[in-house]
Amino acid sequence: MTTQQTSLEFSRNADRALADADLQSALEKLQRDSRLARPVITGRLPEFEALRDRAVAIKNHTLAHLDHYLEQFETNVTEAGGHVHWCNDDAGARDTILQICRDTGARAVGKGKSMVSEEIHLNDFLIENGLEVVETDLGEYILQLREETPSHVVMPAIHLKKEQIATTFRDHHTELDPARPLDAPSDMTEEARIKLREKFLAADVGITGANMLIAETGSIVVVTNEGNGDLTQTLPRVHIVIAAIEKVVPRVDDALSVLRILARSATGQEITCYTTFATGPKRPNDLDGPEEFHLILLDNGRTKLLEGEFRDVLRCIRCGACQSACPVYGAVGGHAYGGVYGGPIGAVLTPALDGIEDAWPLPEASSFCGSCEAVCPMRIPLPGLMRRWRDVAHSEKLNKAGTRRGLTLWAWAAQRPKLYRTGARIVLSVLRGLGGRRGSLRRAPLAGGWTASRDLPAPEGGTFVDQWQKSRRAQARK
Amino acid sequence: MTNATGAATRVGLFATCLVDLYRPSVGFATAQLLEAAGCDVDVPAAQVCCGQPAYNAGDRANAAAIARQTINAFDGFDYIVAPSGSCAGMLRHHYPDLLADDAAYAARARAVADKTWELIAFLVDVRGWADIDARWHGTVTYHDACSGLRELGVKDQPRQLLEQVDGLELRELDAPDVCCGFGGTFCVKYPDISGAMVDNKTDDIVQTGAGTVLAGDLGCLMNIAGRLSRRGETVEARHVAEVLAGMTDGPAIGGARSS
Numbered sequence: 191m192t193t194q195q196t197s198l199e200f201s202r203n204a205d206r207a208l209a210d211a212d213l214q215s216a217l218e219k220l221q222r223d224s225r226l227a228r229p230v231i232t233g234r235l236p237e238f239e240a241l242r243d244r245a246v247a248i249k250n251h252t253l254a255h256l257d258h259y260l261e262q263f264e265t266n267v268t269e270a271g272g273h274v275h276w277c278n279d280d281a282g283a284r285d286t287i288l289q290i291c292r293d294t295g296a297r298a299v300g301k302g303k304s305m306v307s308e309e310i311h312l313n314d315f316l317i318e319n320g321l322e323v324v325e326t327d328l329g330e331y332i333l334q335l336r337e338e339t340p341s342h343v344v345m346p347a348i349h350l351k352k353e354q355i356a357t358t359f360r361d362h363h364t365e366l367d368p369a370r371p372l373d374a375p376s377d378m379t380e381e382a383r384i385k386l387r388e389k390f391l392a393a394d395v396g397i398t399g400a401n402m403l404i405a406e407t408g409s410i411v412v413v414t415n416e417g418n419g420d421l422t423q424t425l426p427r428v429h430i431v432i433a434a435i436e437k438v439v440p441r442v443d444d445a446l447s448v449l450r451i452l453a454r455s456a457t458g459q460e461i462t463c464y465t466t467f468a469t470g471p472k473r474p475n476d477l478d479g480p481e482e483f484h485l486i487l488l489d490n491g492r493t494k495l496l497e498g499e500f501r502d503v504l505r506c507i508r509c510g511a512c513q514s515a516c517p518v519y520g521a522v523g524g525h526a527y528g529g530v531y532g533g534p535i536g537a538v539l540t541p542a543l544d545g546i547e548d549a550w551p552l553p554e555a556s557s558f559c560g561s562c563e564a565v566c567p568m569r570i571p572l573p574g575l576m577r578r579w580r581d582v583a584h585s586e587k588l589n590k591a592g593t594r595r596g597l598t599l600w601a602w603a604a605q606r607p608k609l610y611r612t613g614a615r616i617v618l619s620v621l622r623g624l625g626g627r628r629g630s631l632r633r634a635p636l637a638g639g640w641t642a643s644r645d646l647p648a649p650e651g652g653t654f655v656d657q658w659q660k661s662r663r664a665q666a667r668k
Numbered sequence: 669m670t671n672a673t674g675a676a677t678r679v680g681l682f683a684t685c686l687v688d689l690y691r692p693s694v695g696f697a698t699a700q701l702l703e704a705a706g707c708d709v710d711v712p713a714a715q716v717c718c719g720q721p722a723y724n725a726g727d728r729a730n731a732a733a734i735a736r737q738t739i740n741a742f743d744g745f746d747y748i749v750a751p752s753g754s755c756a757g758m759l760r761h762h763y764p765d766l767l768a769d770d771a772a773y774a775a776r777a778r779a780v781a782d783k784t785w786e787l788i789a790f791l792v793d794v795r796g797w798a799d800i801d802a803r804w805h806g807t808v809t810y811h812d813a814c815s816g817l818r819e820l821g822v823k824d825q826p827r828q829l830l831e832q833v834d835g836l837e838l839r840e841l842d843a844p845d846v847c848c849g850f851g852g853t854f855c856v857k858y859p860d861i862s863g864a865m866v867d868n869k870t871d872d873i874v875q876t877g878a879g880t881v882l883a884g885d886l887g888c889l890m891n892i893a894g895r896l897s898r899r900g901e902t903v904e905a906r907h908v909a910e911v912l913a914g915m916t917d918g919p920a921i922g923g924a925r926s927s
Binding site: 627630 | 673683687689690691692699707711713714716722727730734844859861862864865892894898918921922925
């Protein structure tokens with residue numbers, strides 16, 4: 191899948207995804223595993239709901255005073271010997287990172303997993319400019335070999351089966367014995383480990399994201415399960431962190447509260463294998479750490495979101511729970527959404543990042559079942575925000591003209607109950623006739639969408655309101 | 669069983685457009701259950717639809733117009749009850765949002781919201797009613813429709829009542845709370861995704877071995893019944909109110925007519 195799919199072609203992407211047997215079996219496993227894990231992990235922590243409330247309150251407070259906490263964070267990073275670079279957009283962030291790499295004479299870059307680096311398409315840019323860039327998260331490494339993008343925010347290669355990964359390794363690690371066994375996941379992780387170890391040691395610059403930024407200390411928090419984040423930030427001479435502005439929290443204590451719900455929501459773990467707090471570059475007596483520490487604070491549309499009705503989405507901690515729980519994501523996977531983020535969070539964020547005119551099908555692609563909101567640790571009202579985007583798409587006439595015409599006609603009739611009832615009587619008797627003795631229709635006029643995969647039950651005949659009034663009149667006459 | 673003035677509790681039955689047009693028998697079952705629970709039931713003729721198709725399509729102007737029409741038809745009742753979690757959820761949670769800036773209707777929308785209930789939750793939580801007089805010889809399974817479950821907390825109430833139906837055996841689905849793929853206009857906008865979702869639901873239903881699937885929302889039931897029928901499965905689909913009211917003589921949803 192070297193060509194990036196677009197959000198506007200969501201329907202076509204979805205059809206392709208539904209026909210992909212490997213993808214379907216990978217998604218089925220994700221859905222089943224996350225459904226089974228959740229009650230176990232939340233059940234073991236009776237205060238889970240209270241922790242959610244606390245995390246929501248922390249984030250709401252921070253967003254209300256974002257300027258204050260970002261400046262406090264900057265002051266503390268600078269005091270620790272680091273450099274903060276404020277970047278308004280993707281191009282600004284890319285140029286800043288490239289300049290840091292050039293200034294330090296870097297040739298090789300090791301990268302930790304970072305969704306915001308996907309947002310600004312960092313890898314392609316650095317590679318085009320002559321740098322060697324290697325993803326060090328196992329999932330991201332696999333995707334880099336396959337020239338694919340992450341399909342889930344915490345399980346980037348969840349769309350792949352292990353057999354596909356084995357093939358990818360054989361295709362790319364051609365210097366290794368072609369007859370080596372790669373059946374077990376442990377064979378593959380061992381192989382990746384050996385390959386990546388060389389890269390960690392060779393990297394001049396390490397680039398990571400950050401799960402949180404702590405204002406009172408100027409620290410960054412990075413959580414991983416592989417320890418690659420730590421090797422990426424401590425081994426190279428220069429560490430560059432890229433983080434969007436909403437990642438800041440006021441205090442260490444707040445970060446701990448958020449950490450308690452993050453891993454539980456993301457992977458069903460109580461805590462990730464590695465949780466690293468790092469502040470600035472290596473100090474004189476430190477045994478390890480980077481000599482230079484740069485922090486890219488990226489806006490990329492956040493300030494605009496902060497002002498408007500989509501503000502709640504800035505609470506997102508990128509746990510991916512909404513994706514794992516969403517039945518639409520579960521049917522088509524993350525790539526079908528086209529943007530950087532798939533699933534419910536993508537349906538809300540992508541229109542903000544790419545523009546609603548290029549992403550309007552995404553907020554439409556929800557049955558509003560509410561599973562995403564139910565599992566979101568930050569209680570982001572995702573269906574409500576998708577509906578807000580639908581309001582915008584409708585008022586800008588972005589959705590299909592036929593859909594809008596049908597809706598307008600229906601709404602016009604629905605505001606004229608007598609006419610509506612007369613029309614309904616005619617339609618119902620036709621449908622009942624078409625249903626015949628069988629009681630359901632395999633095809634019906636104007637119902638191709640429905641009958642593509644299911645029969646249309648025939649109506650019983652007559653309307654309830656008509657029949658009720660008739661029966662009450664009959665009772666009154668008695 | 670009376671309201672503040674001493675008269676019987678007056679319930680406005682909001683049938684919902686699907687029950688009104690597709691399955692009047694669910695409306696009659698609803699009325700029978702409400703009357704059995706001591707309510708005085710009326711069905712205002714001016715009711716049409718709750719407005720969700722417009723609301724969820726981003727057409728707030730038309731949704732608000734339909735909401736005002738519904739409020740006009742129903743706000744004189746002590747309670748408004750619908751045999752649907754989806755439509756009851758619309759009145760209860762979304763009308764106040766939709767009409768928040770409408771000086772003439774904002775307060776009325778909030779009042780209507782406060783007295784609107786999904787049928788089964790109303791019977792159990794408001795009326796404390798459990799006087800089931802129904803028999804059903806067979807196995808059923810139960811699908812938790814999304815809006816009722818997640819917007820209104822309808823989960824235990826239908827199971828409490830079904831437990832008392834003489835002869836009925838409930839076999840739970842593996843994933844009763846996963847969406848069936850109906851989602852209002854979602855199912856025709858994205859028929860293939862919806863089709864995949866209802867296929868998963870159908871697999872789950874068939875695996876229980878139950879003869880009948882029940883739910884509290886006709887939209888989901890038509891979706892599920894349609895897929896069961898397309899696959900040639902023998903499992904029937906009915907609204908839970910039909911079983912609780914003992915009104916199961918007629919054909920199941922999308923089922924063959926006997927005459």
